Amino acid sequence: MAGTPGPGDPKPLWRRHFRQQRAQQPEEQRRRLLEQAQAGIPRLIGADQRLGLYWPLAGEPDLRDLAKALPGRLALPAIRTPQGAGRLGYEIWQPGDPLQPDAAGVPAPAPAGRPLPASALGLLLVPALAYDRRAVRLGYGGGWFDRLRADPAWRSVPALIVASAACAVEQLPLDPWDVPFDGWLSERGIEWLQPVERPAL
Template sequence: MDAVNHQLNKAQLRRTLLKKRQSMSVREWREKSDRICFHLQNSTLFNQAKTILAYFSFRQEPDLSPLFTNTKYRWGFPRCVNQSLSWHIWQTDDSVQRGTYGITEPHPDAPTLDPTEVDLILTPSVACDYQGYRLGYGGGYYDRLLSSPQWLTKPTIGIVFDFAYLPQLPIEPWDKPLKNILTETGLTAQD
């Protein structure tokens, strides 16, 4: 019974937070997203990176797109392929398409990225907690990615708005905490 309640709590929490995120005005969303971009640009992790995995904002996730025009970095974006994420190099003028779940993805022909080339992973999340655990969308794509040996040691930053940065989330044994969390208030490193 506990496992069922646990899943219900996660689903309920996910619904509540997504509703709250989508009820933000465009102006508030833009302002908070811009503050997140500002803090990210001023972080050592970001400035030391060369190849960064990011995401295209979906359902009012924090929008990092103002950063994508910075050609100092090589940007990688995910495509959902079967049950996993495939990472592709993308530049501002490259084409995109709607993929699984209606999320914007690079074109399938875009060059793929090898994990060894990646310096930083910016992780979209519904919520994160003070221990670095994230609540995703329920598909398990990032859980599988972050658990695989070639990605385990990569620096990660969970990107959420302040209201979705919570003291504690319900977690599963396979959940891997992120190493940093970034909100419009600033960057927090996890111990």
Template sequence: MSAKEWREKSDRICTLLQASTLFTQAKTILAYFSFRQEPDLSPLLCNHQYRWGFPRCIGQSLHWHSWQPGQSLQINSYGIQEPYSHAPTINPDEVDLILVPSVACDQQGYRLGYGGGYYDRLLSSPEWENKPTVGIIFDSAYLSKLPTQPWDKPLQAVFTETRLVEIA
């Protein structure tokens, strides 16, 4: 996908997401910094109506920290931007919505990530398992069925540049 097409599709995802009830009713949203050609959510981050959280990879777990535009970031061992360790942490009970980066998602809500299992472990833990989760992908990555493993956790919705699909 060209850089121009990627930007246009990412912007359309952000526009649709901003209009969704899942988004407008949230106060604290966990998101991600785009890696490789994942959809870019940076246009959303200027909205100071929300408290934004971003992950830090520590060992085999994701730890969530507050971040606001203008604050510096570091690059982790995977090459992904993340807040510094001194940024305020976000506890599960504060979170209203999790925007989950995905390589692909299927019609049952299962996602394919980069294989580290970070989100599967997070969403399997009792304090996180009932949080609203939305996979963020491009239409071309929305598939009828992905292979799954017993530890995979389905997402509650999937957003693409053309639609929101709520998983029953």
């Protein structure tokens, strides 16, 4: 596990630390992480389901090449603000589709589509600044994925943190609203906290 701020330090300090650490990661680690994703992720998606991917921001692992193994079966997260209340959902996307910033400024499908139900997703991949052995994720502080996965329907969708093994720590600060993930994907492969049944392909 990497050297980190102390257990009593606030999350903003942890975020600052891991932003710096992630910026120093060699390209070789990102390449190996993509190879692990290509080897392990497609077989986890049922024939009638989609992979919840993400649009990579600066320093995040870029897994968009998974589109080659899962053509027409991807979805991107999008934060929309109907009636002024922001909510994260997943919308259909494939390479070449137009994008526009969502309510958080992250590229999302354009024009805004109808959010997919949780049952349409076979797996969610969510980037992180850091994670711990409980599969607690350190994100950017918006709480969007925690609110989504507080819904039992979405909590039933397997979800993996995506980050380099160098971003793993023994224990992150835990807030009452944090929803642990089911495991993580790093350049060392996929590690589940509990066995997950593979879908019938």
